[in-house]
Amino acid sequence: MVVKKAILTGGGHATRLRPITTTINKHLIPLANKPMIFYAIEKVVEVGVREIAINVNPGETELQKYVGDGGHWGVNIRYFEQTGGPQGIAHVVSCARDFLGDDPFIFFLSDNIILGSLKEMADKFTRGGYSACLAFAEVPDPERFGVPEFDESGNLKRVVEKPTHPACNMAQTGIYFYDKHFFDAFSNIKKSDRGEYEISDINTWLLENGFKVGWEKVKSWWKDTGKPIDLITANQLLLDQLNDADFQNNAVIEQGARIEGKVSMGHGTRVGPKVVIRGPVIIGENCVLEDCIIGPYATIGAGTEVYSAEIEHSIIFDNVDINCPLRILDSIIGKNATIISGHQIPQGGHKMLLGDNTSIEM
Numbered sequence: 001m002v003v004k005k006a007i008l009t010g011g012g013h014a015t016r017l018r019p020i021t022t023t024i025n026k027h028l029i030p031l032a033n034k035p036m037i038f039y040a041i042e043k044v045v046e047v048g049v050r051e052i053a054i055n056v057n058p059g060e061t062e063l064q065k066y067v068g069d070g071g072h073w074g075v076n077i078r079y080f081e082q083t084g085g086p087q088g089i090a091h092v093v094s095c096a097r098d099f100l101g102d103d104p105f106i107f108f109l110s111d112n113i114i115l116g117s118l119k120e121m122a123d124k125f126t127r128g129g130y131s132a133c134l135a136f137a138e139v140p141d142p143e144r145f146g147v148p149e150f151d152e153s154g155n156l157k158r159v160v161e162k163p164t165h166p167a168c169n170m171a172q173t174g175i176y177f178y179d180k181h182f183f184d185a186f187s188n189i190k191k192s193d194r195g196e197y198e199i200s201d202i203n204t205w206l207l208e209n210g211f212k213v214g215w216e217k218v219k220s221w222w223k224d225t226g227k228p229i230d231l232i233t234a235n236q237l238l239l240d241q242l243n244d245a246d247f248q249n250n251a252v253i254e255q256g257a258r259i260e261g262k263v264s265m266g267h268g269t270r271v272g273p274k275v276v277i278r279g280p281v282i283i284g285e286n287c288v289l290e291d292c293i294i295g296p297y298a299t300i301g302a303g304t305e306v307y308s309a310e311i312e313h314s315i316i317f318d319n320v321d322i323n324c325p326l327r328i329l330d331s332i333i334g335k336n337a338t339i340i341s342g343h344q345i346p347q348g349g350h351k352m353l354l355g356d357n358t359s360i361e362m
Contacts, residue, residue, distance in 0.1 A: 002048035003122060003177065006106040007096050008040050009089065010054040010063050011082060024334070025063050027110050029231060030315065032238040033264075033282040033299045035066055039238075040110040045073045047122040049106060052077045053099045055092045088196025093178075094186050102180040107199075109174030113234045115241055116220030118175065124214055125177040131211040133177040134159070134203060136170040137218040145171030146200035148215070156215055158207055161192065161200035172200065173222050181211055228332055235315050236297040239280040251283070261295075266302065284318065301335070309339075 010027045027037040041052065052070060056063055056079050063079075070077030082095050093100075093107055104125070106118070114135075125133040134156075136148055146159045149167040159172060176199065185205040192198050207213050223234050244262065251265035254273045261279025265271070268286035277283075278295040284302035293310040294300065300311070301318035310327040317335040322328070324341035333339075 003104050003106055003126065004048060004050045005100060005103050006044040006049045006052045006108060007093055007100070008037065008044070008052055008054045008108050008110045009092060010037060010067075010079075010110060011057045011060070011086075011092075025057075025060065028063060028066055030299065030301060030317065031113065031231065031235045032242065033284060033301065036113070037063070037067065037110040039113055040108045041067070041070075041073055041075075041077075043114065043118050044106050044108055045075055047106075047118050050075050051099075053096050054079050054110075055082055055095070056080070086196075087191070088198055090186060090189070090197040090199045090202050093182060094197070097183065100180075104177065104179045107176040107178060112174040112222065113238070114173065114175065114218065114220065114222045115237060116218065121175070121177065121216045124216065128214055129212060130177070130214045131179050131181040132203060132206050133214040133216065135173040135175040135216050135218055135222075137173050137222045138169050139171045140169070142166040142169050142171050146198070146203075147171055156207060156213060158204040159200040160204075161198045170217070172203075173218055176203075181206060185209075229330070231315060231332060232313060232330055235299060236313065239282065239297055239299070242280065247279070247282075251287075263295075308341075 010025065028035045031039070044052065052075055054063070054067065054077060058081050067077060078099070080096055080099070082092050089109065121133055121135060139145065143162060143164065143166055146161045147163050147166045147168060148156055148170055149158050149160060151157050160167070182202060185202045186197065189197060189201040189205055192201065203213060221237055223230050247262045247264040249263060249265050250267045251269035251271050253259065253271045256273030257271045257275045259277050263277050263279040263281045265283040266285030266287070269283055270288050272290040274291040275289045276293045281295040281298050283294070283300045284304070286303050287300060288305040290307045292306045292308060294306070295312060297313045298311045298316070300306070300316045301320065303319040304316055305321050305323070307323040308325045309322045312329045314328055314331040314333070316333045319336045320333050321338045324339055326339065
């Protein structure tokens with residue numbers, strides 16, 4: 001039995017990523033020059049999902065424009081709002097009850113980036129007769145997540161949300177498989193002290209009431225992109241996993257420019273004679289690069305112009321204008337930002353988190 005339905009998250013306000021998320025939905029932040037939520041869609045489609053419902057913030061329109069109706073992936077995508085305001089991620093699923101019916105489903109938090117496939121986990125869930133299957137990963141800060149607790153025999157006995165004293169260094173990854181008994185659990189749990197229906201309580205209720213709950217430890221890299229450095233790290237790792245065929249060079253490159261490693265550049269982009277690009281790097285369409293050094297691990301959005309700067313390990317959005325002799329590293333710069341020359345440049349380089357339409361003189 002193939003799981004054919006999925007719930008993806010596309011809401012929330014991502015306050016830890018402001019000012020970037022002041023003007024853009026977090027799930028549309030480009031990683032390897034592709035909106036973050038696209039990776040979640042690709043993962044569930046890969047294991048056979050054909051219908052997807054995406055939770056969005058009230059009044060949201062931008063995400064729908066980017067994602068569309070799913071035709072690009074050969075699936076059907078619809079959108080729904082979380083009624084009654086934010087009440088936890090378990091409540092998100094409950095709002096999609098009519099869509100899900102009694103069918104099994106994947107619940108994927110779309111701000112999670114995982115490099116490996118979900119096929120092994122999907123096979124375990126469908127063949128093992130589980131009511132739930134959970135993915136755990138080792139993390140340095142488990143107190144930020146739902147943490148599993150095991151008995152002396154190594155059997156999973158509960159999941160505790162954001163414990164003060166975690167029982168282990170593993171965390172729920174935001175990737176869950178459930179059958180219809182999710183709704184039995186939801187009808188029997190109460191809001192936590194922080195006023196939310198916790199997904200950890202769903203999992204614990206199923207365990208404590210005799211339902212079969214499996215789990216898998218993530219073997220590949222996984223990241224919850226809750227902080228700016230997480231986005232930069234995810235961007236780097238996604239660039240590393242791209243195939244040679246993903247790097248297409250369609251730019252006009254003037255004599256004297258030096259291109260090293262895997263570099264992708266879009267149509268209409270022009271590279272001047274004093275430019276050095278060190279891959280892996282992705283540069284969008286209609287960009288202008290003059291007298292600058294780009295990479296490694298930089299992604300630059302469409303319509304961006306860079307003069308005299310060095311950019312490394314950074315995410316640059318669309319239509320940014322950088323015109324000054326800066327070394328920019330470990331930075332995120334939002335759409336339409338402008339950075340122009342000022343006075344003295346500090347040693348070591350500048351580190352930035354700039355929202356859309358920012359203008360800086362340095």
